[in-house]
Amino acid sequence: MRTNYGHLTYCSNIHSGETWAAHFSELQKYFPEIKKKCSPKTAMGIGLRLSATAAQTLSQKKELARFKNWLGEQNAYVFTMNGFPYGGFHKTTVKDTVHAPDWTTVKRVNYTKQLAGILAALLPDKMEGSISTSPLSYRYWHKNEAATNRAVKKATGSIIAVVTHLIKLEQEYGKTIFIAIEPEPDGLLTDTLSFINWYTGELLETGARKLSQELDLSFSKARSLLKKYVRLCYDICHAAINYEQPTTTIKLLQKRGIKIGKIQISAALKAIFQKNNTGRNTLTKAIRQFAEPTYLHQVISRSKHNELVSYRDLPEALQHSGDASVKEWRIHYHVPIFTKKIPPLSTTQDDIINILDMHKNTPLTQHLEVETYTWEVLPKALKKDIGGSITRELKWALKHLNK
Template sequence: MLSYCTNVHPAEDLDGILRQLDAYAVPVRQRLGEERLGVGLWLAAEVAAGLAGDRTARHRLRAELSARGLAVQTLNAFPYGGFHDEVVKHSVYLPTWTDTRRLRYTLDCITVLADLLPPDVGYGSISTLPLAWREPWSPSHDVRAGIAFEEVTRVLRTALARHEQPIRLAIEPEPGCVLDTVADAVTWLAGRVDPEHVGLCLDTCHLAVSFADPAATVDRIYEAGLRVVKVQASAALHVERPGTEEARAALAEFAEPRYLHQVRELLPTGDVLAADDLPQALAELPATGPWRVHFHVPLHAPPDPPLTSTTGVLETSLRALAARGELPHVEVETYTWNVLPPRQRQDLAAGIAGELAWARTEVTR
């Protein structure tokens, strides 16, 4: 079941979430002609805690979803809250996996998802942040994070004993974080976690920004004894010649103040230069090689030239997974609709439907 992630909507209370689903998810389902639409719910920590502590409320939410023709097999538990604040930037990485609030939030999401899963899905998934932003991080932080994952695994095993469907946690590597690349995540997770309960969330925008080979990346995950639990179907900005006046002007339109837009530049040597945000990249990177920018752009609507998108990375990743006989959850995650350059924005329901139609074709293929 293909889903779209509701972190594109700003609501952080249960009634607000239902209003957003009425305003967007239901029209999207109707546009697509589907009897049932998958939604990857984002529940802010306060909402997740309230639902986790009230079984009646969870059953009400499940009934409300069913009445709207919506189904949940995955949660996005990366942002803790405030994801649509005026400025988010580095705060999205807080609390980290060394903070008990992150553990509590994740456990609450497990409780909620266990009561939302439709009976016909094989498992549930919850994506989470790659430990923390890279600074500060020390060996003692590693130990504390490892202990937290041990506790999550214990709870996931207990949940499986109570329910027929397993729930799996999916670590989502992101540029600039402790687990910056998929290779970093594989190194950290392999031998440390139980792959039956903890695996990878392959965000194909993040993967593209790293300039890693998608097929080789998928192979590396499985050769390490891990699995892709969830694919976040997303695309980054690509510009082949970022030093031209035209390219710099086009990129500057995407330098908005809410989210962090990490940039990587590929040198002829194969080395990759890094900048933590687009304004820094425009000021500091040499712009002699191609750039990729962590800005989730609509899958079905490429940016205006000279910019392009990295949908090819998503397509190659899906083919590599299919070659292994794998069918992880696929969630379209373009949370940036409201911060796109004005001329590239669309009606939100129409835009989400267009992305899902595009992704449905790719997943089917």
């Protein structure tokens, strides 16, 4: 929906369905009622997530026309897409395969180009479109520094190939579509700072030289185009897990002229450990209910001396829950954003409030997307009606924006 602070929607990766028919069925089932409750009189945007299989189907003219007609009937529009998960994302073991195929592959390039083509056909005139995407690759797939550096260079070359495509799409459709890279714990770009370092170094140096050669542009023009078509997807949950200070990182982005393409409004689990064993045991028991087999739930632990230790997944972290030096855990588990407490646990909702307050004072982007994709694996106590949960999240975000 259009707000005074940009377009606000939710990401459809909360809905199951890896084929287009299945996913469209879920949208038809839930979206009309959500819109009726959240944006009854005005147009409402959709944050569309398509698997590679679904994207192939929707790329067909007949299916695309059918979907556009449905959007018109619903007074809806698509302005952003989630191009991070390529394959199955529900009712299957995802874990680190969420990064596959990564940006070192032709499959990732072709998938992203296909999403861009779909978005170019759906995006309203005079509106920018965004496609959020993975942080290049998964760090543990690369055995050493040399292998990591090779992956970064190859991935950057793939990004340049997509940028070239986006430039051509804009010439054809007159619409700006950009990719927004989403740092995530254990990605090659694990946090905002590593994204900035890659962006100002590899992308704006090596990548700009490559783009200038391919399109016969000046180096400065190539850098300018990269800043337009490659932006940051700021996932608030991911930043909170890394204990980022939003004010500091946002200022760093602005100082270097890096745009935020999309803010994903999301909350992580937070556990504050007590000194006594009884409190620790109670907390650990509560955390265990979130250890499920579908998604990666990276944990970053903070000691009393502010030392950080990362764990690849929650089961690994739980083996260290008795460590008396640990003060706090941040857990990569997207929980409903309207929830501040899940006793005895809490959430990183305060980080959402801080970012939205900053955004209200100085707009950071025009694309705001609530992303809580874990509905199917939430503990029963949190697993309410899916349509009602999405509605409640959107209304919570809208209420805070309008405060």
